[in-house]
Amino acid sequence: MAETLLEVKDLTTQFKRGKKDWITAVSGVSFQVRAGEIVGLVGESGCGKSVTSLSVMRLHSKDTTRISGDIVLGGKHVLDLSDKEMQSMRGNDVSMIFQEPMSALDPIMRIGDQLAEAITLHTDLSKDEVHKRSVAMLKSVGIPEPEMTLKNYPHELSGGMCQRVMIAMAMSCEPKLLIADEPTTALDVTIQAQILALMEQIRRERNTGILLITHDLGVVAEICSRVIVMYAGHVVEEAPVDELFKHPQHPYTQGLIASVPRLGRRVHRLPSIPGSVPDLAAMPDGCRFAPRCKYAQEECRATDPALVKIADDHTCSCLFSEKEREEMLAHE
Amino acid sequence: MSNVKSEPLLSVRHVSKRFPVGKSFFGRANKFVHAVNDVSFDVMPGETFSIVGESGCGKSTTSRLINRLIDPNEGEVYFDGQEISKLPAKEFRPLRAKMQMVFQDPYGSLNPRMKVQDIIAEPLLVHTNLSAGERLKRAQELLGVVGLSPTHGERYPHEFSGGQRQRIGIARALSVNPKLIIADEPVSALDVSIQAQVLNLLRDLQEEYDLTYLFISHDLAVVEMISDVVAVMYLGHIVEIAPNEELYGHPSHPYTQALLSAVPVPDPDVKKEHILLQGDLPSPTNIPAGCPFHTRCPLATEKCKTETPKPHTVGERHTVTCHYPEKTV
Numbered sequence: 329m330a331e332t333l334l335e336v337k338d339l340t341t342q343f344k345r346g347k348k349d350w351i352t353a354v355s356g357v358s359f360q361v362r363a364g365e366i367v368g369l370v371g372e373s374g375c376g377k378s379v380t381s382l383s384v385m386r387l388h389s390k391d392t393t394r395i396s397g398d399i400v401l402g403g404k405h406v407l408d409l410s411d412k413e414m415q416s417m418r419g420n421d422v423s424m425i426f427q428e429p430m431s432a433l434d435p436i437m438r439i440g441d442q443l444a445e446a447i448t449l450h451t452d453l454s455k456d457e458v459h460k461r462s463v464a465m466l467k468s469v470g471i472p473e474p475e476m477t478l479k480n481y482p483h484e485l486s487g488g489m490c491q492r493v494m495i496a497m498a499m500s501c502e503p504k505l506l507i508a509d510e511p512t513t514a515l516d517v518t519i520q521a522q523i524l525a526l527m528e529q530i531r532r533e534r535n536t537g538i539l540l541i542t543h544d545l546g547v548v549a550e551i552c553s554r555v556i557v558m559y560a561g562h563v564v565e566e567a568p569v570d571e572l573f574k575h576p577q578h579p580y581t582q583g584l585i586a587s588v589p590r591l592g593r594r595v596h597r598l599p600s601i602p603g604s605v606p607d608l609a610a611m612p613d614g615c616r617f618a619p620r621c622k623y624a625q626e627e628c629r630a631t632d633p634a635l636v637k638i639a640d641d642h643t644c645s646c647l648f649s650e651k652e653r654e655e656m657l658a659h660e
Numbered sequence: 661m662s663n664v665k666s667e668p669l670l671s672v673r674h675v676s677k678r679f680p681v682g683k684s685f686f687g688r689a690n691k692f693v694h695a696v697n698d699v700s701f702d703v704m705p706g707e708t709f710s711i712v713g714e715s716g717c718g719k720s721t722t723s724r725l726i727n728r729l730i731d732p733n734e735g736e737v738y739f740d741g742q743e744i745s746k747l748p749a750k751e752f753r754p755l756r757a758k759m760q761m762v763f764q765d766p767y768g769s770l771n772p773r774m775k776v777q778d779i780i781a782e783p784l785l786v787h788t789n790l791s792a793g794e795r796l797k798r799a800q801e802l803l804g805v806v807g808l809s810p811t812h813g814e815r816y817p818h819e820f821s822g823g824q825r826q827r828i829g830i831a832r833a834l835s836v837n838p839k840l841i842i843a844d845e846p847v848s849a850l851d852v853s854i855q856a857q858v859l860n861l862l863r864d865l866q867e868e869y870d871l872t873y874l875f876i877s878h879d880l881a882v883v884e885m886i887s888d889v890v891a892v893m894y895l896g897h898i899v900e901i902a903p904n905e906e907l908y909g910h911p912s913h914p915y916t917q918a919l920l921s922a923v924p925v926p927d928p929d930v931k932k933e934h935i936l937l938q939g940d941l942p943s944p945t946n947i948p949a950g951c952p953f954h955t956r957c958p959l960a961t962e963k964c965k966t967e968t969p970k971p972h973t974v975g976e977r978h979t980v981t982c983h984y985p986e987k988t989v
Binding site: 372373472486488489516517518519520521522524525543544545546547548549550569570573583584585587588589590591592594595596597598599600601602604605 | 714715821823824851852853854855856857859860863878879880881882884885904905908918919920921922923924925926927928929930934936937939940941
């Protein structure tokens with residue numbers, strides 16, 4: 329089995345609200361990312377997928393955030409590192425690309441200077457070498473005229489080009505792990521296809537592990553090998569991509585997959601999940617999906633189900649198996 | 661699709677819109693964004709007509725030209741048989757009751773300082789002579805129609821989730837019994853499970869109130885689910901118009917083909933061959949000569965660079981603006 333790049337164990341992230349109040353955004357999240365695989369972290373807005381990734385990068389403000397659990401990145405326990413040690417991890421071991429390429433770049437700095445900044449911070453290359461590396465990086469992400477682009481400002485580039493620059497910057501110190509937070513959400517479909525192809529190429533050529541955070545199940549099916557589904561701050565299901573789409577086990581995953589309109593399969597009405605995501609400050613007792621779940625029983629409202637292994641690499645957090653649920657529904 | 665009559669409810673004829681940008685030394689505009697160029701289409705009563713395209717293709721501008729939020733530079737718009745693009749504002753105003761709009765951003769399109777029942781009743785205040793009590797009654801009725809509780813009327817928009825706010829926006833549009841609803845990206849700000857709820861609601865309302873929709877979206881899968889006829893736009897031009905099955909089954913324009921192939925399908929078994937388009941969208945201030953798509957088209961020839969293609973009819977309500985409508989990528 330490939331080397332494990334990132335291991336998150338029992339991660340809980342809380343944010344301060346008011347003077348003494350803490351809100352739990354993510355709790356009990358565990359997963360791994362190995363070299364050369366693309367892992368999808370999916371869920372709807374507010375499910376905690378971005379909070380999880382920012383916790384791994386330690387990008388939350390210390391004063392207002394409490395993180396517990398264990399995050400092992402490249403053999404080091406991230407939560408025990410000093411700020412300086414963490415700084416050198418970012419870029420070298422792990423880097424991140426964001427949703428809004430336009431706003432993630434500094435608008436008053438030339439592309440070349442921004443790229444050089446990242447490279448000089450993490451290596452001790454000379455000015456000439458930094459320039460060469462920048463040109464090579466831009467070329468590798470498919471920017472047609474790298475020398476020209478280095479002199480441009482972000483506003484002179486299109487969204488797709490900016491995202492390529494972001495990827496070039498993230499890959500410039502050859503991190504083993506890349507975290508991509510909704511990298512294509514702000515882009516048009518034809519440009520999205522280009523960026524996804526680029527990420528797949530990076531994985532193939534450099535054996536990079538990629539944690540892809542997205543709400544788009546189409547993107548997941550397209551390039552991920554394994555998928556983690558989150559709902560209201562919990563992981564509810566994890567499985568290889570084929571298994572997840574063919575035999576989703578958690579009622580939320582099933583509902584989510586069914587509610588996506590699918591090209592080439594025209595339906596008159598879409599199956600939908602009733603209700604909406606619960607408020608972080610007022611999480612229901614028991615299973616967090618119970619209020620929206622058509623199978624929910626008394627037990628579901630009392631017991632919060634743990635994530636259990638149901639097959640070799642398939643875990644799911646529901647008190648009942650699919651068969652039991654169908655029987656209960658038929659019985660009612 | 662239920663009762664398609666022969667006369668179109670809305671007919672757009674050769675409409676163009678340019679926005680001035682940049683000024684010369686004497687303060688006259690010398691550059692223009694060509695947002696919409698020579699766009700024509702018909703919307704039949706009771707159908708859902710969709711316009712799809714990527715950002716900046718002019719789909720939203722087109723919808724705004726129809727309800728006169730902006731005025732076209734050229735061309736005519738016929739609504740219910742009447743030419744409306746040059747009507748004085750005063751004569752146009754009552755027509756707005758017949759064409760209502762649902763906006764993309766459910767957070768930005770509701771006044772945060774108004775109660776929900778007042779938001780929904782506001783079009784009634786403008787367009788009808790109903791008394792305050794009657795308006796309130798109608799607003800509460802509409803809340804029920806869109807799947808909210810009449811007691812929600814006392815609340816303010818911030819107390820609702822995105823999906824619920826979009827329902828409020830739809831209730832407001834319905835308040836004056838419009839014939840046409842222009843929905844500009846009504847579900848793109850919503851999560852998938854909520855998106856499905858709103859799409860189903862739009863479907864149900866159409867059947868119940870005999871509505872005609874002009875649906876603007878960038879999401880091809882959503883458009884496939886909801887539309888009867890689809891127009892694809894690129895750089896302010898309509899490149900293809902076709903009935904739903906026809907467009908998704910036999911896309912004829914190279915851009916439509918590329919666009920469809922780029923949509924990720926949520927099924928790992930479907931390994932699609934993507935047509936990866938080279939490069940980016942050209943700037944709308946400087947639209948390429950000839951066919952606007954020739955700079956990125958894998959089939960482009962010399963003819964495409966110089967000659968602007970005309971719409972070819974290739975089937976029932978199916979037109980393609982391409983020199984080589986029979987070729988595929």
